[in-house]
Amino acid sequence: MVQKPSIPKGTRDFLPADLVRQAYVSDVIKTHFQRYGFLPIQTPAMEKSSTLQGKYGDEGDRLMFHVLNSGEKVKKADTEALANNALGRFTQSISEKALRYDLTVPFARFVAQHQHELRFPFKRYQMQTVWRADRPQRGRFQEFTQCDADVVGPIGPVLEAEFVHLFDDVFHGLSLKDCTIRINHRGILAGIAAYLDAPDRIVDFTVALDKLDKIGAKGVAEELKQKGFSTASISKLTPLLSLSGSVADQLDSLTTLLADHQQAFEGIDHLRTLLSFISPLRVSHLAFDLTLARGLNYYTGIIFEVSPPQHIRMGSIGAGGRYDNLTELFGLKGINGLGISFGLDRLCLVLEELDLFPKHLAQSIDIVVLHFGDAYMRALLPHVARWREEGLRVMCYPVDHKLKKQLNYANQIGSSWVVFYGEEEMKKGLVSIKNMDTGSSTMVKPEFVSTSLGTI
């Protein structure tokens, strides 16, 4: 049966030209990760469901991809649960594994599991695919690559400053200007929840606040009202949503408003210390964003989120923050964590939109060896082997198609040179080389091909 070839929605194929660009971005990220002293790790694509479930809030549980148990094991399907619409229980009865939803929870599991093999502070980077059953849209895929750098162990202000600089260095490395690194602090959010007389409602409050961009101040007020916040509480929010001035100015205003709330005070103090560590010359734009709450459940201190330049319509291209209790879920107490993540796919889209990819990236074949018959090709192969040893990327055209067709092909795939080796060349013990850009050509001994290329 013939099938129409296609792939699942929200997934992508990468052609060579796509991958060359993706590799350019990921190499820049990796280089900077390494310069900041991060070491690479990898974790499995499939984790035990119990490792992932309940770590990302309700949305995360809903959007997780579950892997069906193999073979006979699906017989254990809990059809009663299915009949009762208990889909979670039904899923559990036929699936014990799920695909990575992010790199942070697997990292926490990794740290707890390998704690005796690691030295703390442990700085790791990880660049792997994650999967989310989210509705696909521009810049949002069901399968995408995250590039994370995290540190676990003792944490001081220098580390937080370094993460801001790391964001900045990567954007600078990509010639990407005018990104905004937005910061907030969970302590401030907790202080505000207390200030609104709802100290135990911080999650409800931050979930609503996180939507300010989408539904506006009125919408947030409406949502809080529905969630049972009093009108008096909600009205106290107004001055908080209209802070202005520099980050330092906004923190000053907040101090005045939230002076009675210890958690907020600590959060503000924390951000002030961070500011003192950040070289003002280096950072794209640093902004304080009170509405920044991050959907994920595990953040406990500072929160980062990076927006692309304003005229690019796309969600965040980077994010991160402090999480202090995450490894405890896996039995390892007293370990603090701090990290950031780059969205590789979105970064590529942004660079494409801004035309920031270097022009030379496409070139990836140096020589196409034209085919004038198996006997000539056979005789030339040992020389081809030497050119490759010398580092050249050489493709042998596989059959003796017409010359025009072969030249056309070499041109289309962007080969820099072609090599001719036919009757005349064999007689003379030479090969002809043609520069595909200039059209100029020359004959040389096969031994001297790689040294001759620059001269024609």
Add this chain to the structure above:
Amino acid sequence: MVQKPSIPKGTRDFLPADLVRQAYVSDVIKTHFQRYGFLPIQTPAMEKSSTLQGKYGDEGDRLMFHVLNSGEKVKKADTEALANNALGRFTQSISEKALRYDLTVPFARFVAQHQHELRFPFKRYQMQTVWRADRPQRGRFQEFTQCDADVVGPIGPVLEAEFVHLFDDVFHGLSLKDCTIRINHRGILAGIAAYLDAPDRIVDFTVALDKLDKIGAKGVAEELKQKGFSTASISKLTPLLSLSGSVADQLDSLTTLLADHQQAFEGIDHLRTLLSFISPLRVSHLAFDLTLARGLNYYTGIIFEVSPPQHIRMGSIGAGGRYDNLTELFGLKGINGLGISFGLDRLCLVLEELDLFPKHLAQSIDIVVLHFGDAYMRALLPHVARWREEGLRVMCYPVDHKLKKQLNYANQIGSSWVVFYGEEEMKKGLVSIKNMDTGSSTMVKPEFVSTSLGTI
């Protein structure tokens, strides 16, 4: 609830030391792929089930990992199929996607789907994870990485020779000696099936023959008997299973035995042409292996399989072959394919067992900056930024632990140097650098750190 941290059976975490080694191997493979003119592509981890199912024989269908449909869609579970033990139909009712089982079928799907964006011959390499629900054992994982190079389009003998050379170049690049590249040809197997008077039973015959290593000649005979091959047919096998001499000698013997069978003759001729193209000096060991049938269904011509050095007990570390009808399943006719695959994980195990990893691989931090208080660290940060710009990998110790503890840490993570910047250094406007190998140290201006490192 505290969970004992663990990962699914057959999967692995990679610590930094593991990954450095893996990257060494995959870089060697990638470099040679590129020198042979292959371009990179990637396909999604999740393919539509219909793309993968039925392409790998019964075993493949059984060992495929299926991804459960998200959310409400699991309600469509076909409980009747479950009750009737029709597990395949049940699985289909709740799953539309599966994880990649190899890279060849997704590549065929890719070629058919993107045929108008590609130039033929199209040479691609692809290094990605695949998943198989196989019973885990040494060198066999449920999640592992394949490194494939394939060409589709017009194919000539030079390409087959190049794949043999490519195997050889990679092993040479890894200093891995005494691998055996075994070859066979489907035409020869088809000819033998005809010779055994069972021309339409080639699958049954090759499946039995493939087990010669495990169950011996008697076992193969027994299995063929059970499958209904006549005793006369089976006895004709004997001379075929005791071929000896060089590859050319064995092909000569085969020619005599199978002279009446056109397919075998063509296959033998094909291998002879290949031999004429292969430089005898370069190849690890080239062996003709009549029992080589490859479990996968799609091979149509030459078959490759590479065994590690004899004393290493492990399955094949590379494989490949010719497949001519694979893109036709996805609607693209007349496209031939040829390719090989390296098993990255097994190659790493082999190199580890033979102690072939270069010694210098572990070193990955150049400098640990010791922490004597936030004020010193803050003042030094702009210089740290410069060192990183100069390419150094620098880690700032995050808090002012006792000096001994910090030095101990720098030593354990294998940092080459440590930098001191405390009260004395600040006064003098200098930093102290200590070489962690030799113990020698010096004081220099922060601007000159990177140029001073080589001198201490």
